[in-house]
Amino acid sequence: MADKREQILTVAEKLFGDHGFDGTSVRDIAQHANVNLAMISYYFGSKEKMLEALLEMRANYTMLEALNKDESLTPWEKMDKVIDFYVDKIMGNLCFHNIMQQGNNSRSEDIKELITRIKLRNFEQIKKILLDGQKKKIFRKVDIELTVGTVMGTISQTTLARPFYTTLLNVDKNNDEAYRKKITPRLKTHLKQLLHAHLDIKNEE
Amino acid sequence: MADKREQILTVAEKLFGDHGFDGTSVRDIAQHANVNLAMISYYFGSKEKMLEALLEMRANYTMLEALNKDESLTPWEKMDKVIDFYVDKIMGNLCFHNIMQQGNNSRSEDIKELITRIKLRNFEQIKKILLDGQKKKIFRKVDIELTVGTVMGTISQTTLARPFYTTLLNVDKNNDEAYRKKITPRLKTHLKQLLHAHLDIKNEE
DNA sequence: AAAAATTAATTAAACGTTTGTTTAATTCAA
DNA sequence: TTGAATTAAACAAACGTTTAATTAATTTTT
Numbered sequence: 453m454a455d456k457r458e459q460i461l462t463v464a465e466k467l468f469g470d471h472g473f474d475g476t477s478v479r480d481i482a483q484h485a486n487v488n489l490a491m492i493s494y495y496f497g498s499k500e501k502m503l504e505a506l507l508e509m510r511a512n513y514t515m516l517e518a519l520n521k522d523e524s525l526t527p528w529e530k531m532d533k534v535i536d537f538y539v540d541k542i543m544g545n546l547c548f549h550n551i552m553q554q555g556n557n558s559r560s561e562d563i564k565e566l567i568t569r570i571k572l573r574n575f576e577q578i579k580k581i582l583l584d585g586q587k588k589k590i591f592r593k594v595d596i597e598l599t600v601g602t603v604m605g606t607i608s609q610t611t612l613a614r615p616f617y618t619t620l621l622n623v624d625k626n627n628d629e630a631y632r633k634k635i636t637p638r639l640k641t642h643l644k645q646l647l648h649a650h651l652d653i654k655n656e657e
Numbered sequence: 658m659a660d661k662r663e664q665i666l667t668v669a670e671k672l673f674g675d676h677g678f679d680g681t682s683v684r685d686i687a688q689h690a691n692v693n694l695a696m697i698s699y700y701f702g703s704k705e706k707m708l709e710a711l712l713e714m715r716a717n718y719t720m721l722e723a724l725n726k727d728e729s730l731t732p733w734e735k736m737d738k739v740i741d742f743y744v745d746k747i748m749g750n751l752c753f754h755n756i757m758q759q760g761n762n763s764r765s766e767d768i769k770e771l772i773t774r775i776k777l778r779n780f781e782q783i784k785k786i787l788l789d790g791q792k793k794k795i796f797r798k799v800d801i802e803l804t805v806g807t808v809m810g811t812i813s814q815t816t817l818a819r820p821f822y823t824t825l826l827n828v829d830k831n832n833d834e835a836y837r838k839k840i841t842p843r844l845k846t847h848l849k850q851l852l853h854a855h856l857d858i859k860n861e862e
Numbered sequence: 863a864a865a866a867a868t869t870a871a872t873t874a875a876a877c878g879t880t881t882g883t884t885t886a887a888t889t890c891a892a
Numbered sequence: 893t894t895g896a897a898t899t900a901a902a903c904a905a906a907c908g909t910t911t912a913a914t915t916a917a918t919t920t921t922t
Contacts, residue, residue, distance in 0.1 A: 456871095472762055474679035478908060488873055493909060554759065556820050557677055564820045571821045597825055598811065598847040601818075605810030606803065608817070613809075615761050615769045616776045620802055642803040649854040661897095683882060693899055698883060 457495050460485045461506045469547025472554055473503060500560055507555070507563070510548050511570045516577035527585030531651070534578055535643045539607055543636050546611050546628070553612060575600055582651075591651040599650065606643060610635050662700050665690045666711045674752025677759055678708060705765055712760070712768070715753050716775045721782035732790030736856070739783055740808065740848045747812050748841050751833070754816055780805055787856075796856040804855065811848060815840050 463485040467476040478499050482489040496502035519525075519533055542549045555567045578600050585591035610617050618625040623634055649655060668690040672681040683704050687694040701707035724730075724738055747754045760772045783805050790796035815822050823830040828839055854860060 470762065471764060472677060472679055472759070474677055475762075475764065477906075479906080488871095489908095490874090490910080491872070494871075499908065550762065553817055554677070554762070556818055557675065557680075557755065557759070559676060559680065568820045568824055571818065572824065575821075575825070594850070595843060595847040597822070598815075598843060599851075601814040601822075602807060602811045602847075602851060604818075605812070605814030606807045607810070608814060609806040609810030610803075612758055612813070612817075613761055613776065613806075615773045616780075617802070617806075619773055619777065620780070638800060638803060642800040642807075645799070646804075646807060646851070646855050649857075649860045650851050652854075652860075655854045655857075655860055682880075684880085693897095694882095695884080695900090696898070699897080704882065 456487065456491075457505075458509075460487060460492065460495065461502070461509055464502060465506055465510070465545075465547050465551065468503065468506070469550040473499075473551075473558065478502075500563070503551075503555070503563060504566060506548075506551070507566050507570070510545070516574055520577050520580055527581055527588065527590050528648075530581045531585075531647055532644055534581065535603065535640055535647070538603065539636055539639045539643070542607050542611060543632050543639075546614075546632075549608070549611055553608060578603075585651065589653060592653045592656045594650060599647075602650075603643060603647070606646075607639060610639060661692065661696075662710075663714075665692060665697065665700065666707070666714055669707055670711055670715075670750075670752050670756065673708065673711070674755040678704075678756075678763065705768070708756075708760070708768060709771060711753075711756070712771050712775070715750070721779055725782050725785055732786055732793065732795050733853075735786045736790075736852055737849055739786065740845055740852070743808065744812055744841055744844045744848070747816060748837050748844075751816050751819075751837075754813070758813060758817060783808075790856065794858060797858045797861040799855060804852075807855075808848060808852070811851075812844060815844060 460481065464476070464481050467480055467484065470476075478492050479489055481502075482492060492499070492502060496505055515537060516534070519530060519537070522530075525533070552567055552570075555563050558564055575597075579596055582591060582594070582596050582599065586593060614631070615625060617623075617635065618631060621631075621634055623631045625631075665686065669681070669686050672685055672689065675681075683697050684694055686707075687697060697704070697707060701710055720742060721739070724735060724742070727735075730738070757772055757775075760768050763769055780802075784801055787796060787799070787801050787804065791798060819836070820830060822828075822840065823836060826836075826839060828836045830836075
């Protein structure tokens with residue numbers, strides 16, 4: 453059954469995201485997915501291969517490429533859409549994003565490389581937008597690598613340091629939905645305002 | 658011996674930072690610290706208590722408070738110093754910073770609360786600087802919580818997604834020192850430029 | 863179309879390690 | 893001589909993985 457494979461991966465995503473790879477046992481996953489323990493080896497070969505399968509499943513490439521090819525949009529509009537896209541994407545799947553962040557500390561080089569490859573691919577698209585804006589004298593010269601890092605880092609911060617932000621924003625720390633609802637629009641507004649000031653060529657020193 | 662306690666914690670910091678709490682065994686720590694396995698329970702009671710002891714040891718409160726009380730500095734100068742302080746602090750101890758980030762996903766509520774408390778304390782100091790700048794009509798109105806998140810998040814991103822950035826910046830991924838040397842000045846420059854554009858009241862829309 | 867043969871899916875049980883922690887004996891210092 | 897520091901060994905529990913047996917589904921043969 454193909455959907456049973458997916459069912460296992462969905463449960464694994466939740467548990468890996470909540471407790472980390474090493475903090476989650478294959479028995480945990482099997483139990484929550486209502487499958488026999490041996491099915492995980494049967495389907496994926498090993499716990500680590502299962503994580504790789506999960507990363508492959510969730511890594512969708514198409515969105516940013518499509519956005520970039522739309523020539524009716526100005527660089528400003530594109531950057532706004534990038535922000536909306538990433539905030540929605542990350543806030544819509546906090547667990548997977550946690551996995552992507554924590555995977556960088558994996559002992560498996562394969563997994564680190566896989567994650568790096570996914571991130572590089574997305575980075576290249578944003579870089580194109582920024583370079584285009586600079587060429588058109590709309591954006592000023594900035595550190596492109598770290599500007600992308602700022603966007604990703606700001607969003608990541610609100611999910612990774614979540615206990616900190618729930619305290620700060622007075623949200624019930626166990627209510628995922630309430631937190632998402634509160635932080636999503638704020639993140640979008642803040643990042644757009646931040647990038648506007650940062651990139652606008654009128655603010656060149 | 659008090660220094661043996663510290664020696665264990667130093668080794669634990671390195672291993673926890675590299676492989677995570679669950680990815681590090683107490684036998685690993687004992688072996689690398691050249692102490693008997695039982696000494697860890699003897700000194701700290703448990704693996705988790707050892708992590709708490711490590712967090713307590715490294716959480717130094719004084720620096721930002723002192724900076725804030727210095728009335729000879731303008732809000733701009735204070736923010737620049739905050740950036741220097743955090744970049745140096747995090748880049749000078751990547752392992753500890755990793756622990757602080759990953760600890761948010763700990764299953765221990767004690768540890769999550771401890772980390773949150775440390776972060777809140779630092780946040781309050783930066784908030785004071787930003788509010789003071791706004792009162793003096795130097796800084797414009799911004800989302801203070803997320804502005805701090807941007808500073809922390811941007812730095813975190815370069816340490817947490819390190820395999821990504823070593824690839825991006827063409828640095829040997831196994832050479833800690835080379836990466837630190839390359840990323841530290843860039844981070845400071847980028848963050849100061851970013852915050853300047855973001856906070857300057859002249860850029861008010 | 864029914865029966866037989868073959869492959870795939872699923873299971874409970876066991877495998878050998880590794881885990882964090884404890885014990886009880888021993889060495890060391892005051 | 894008393895109490896703290898240190899040790900090797902053992903503890904039970906949990907770990908990822910494998911095995912061998914059984915059931916379900918599919919294909920082949922009659």
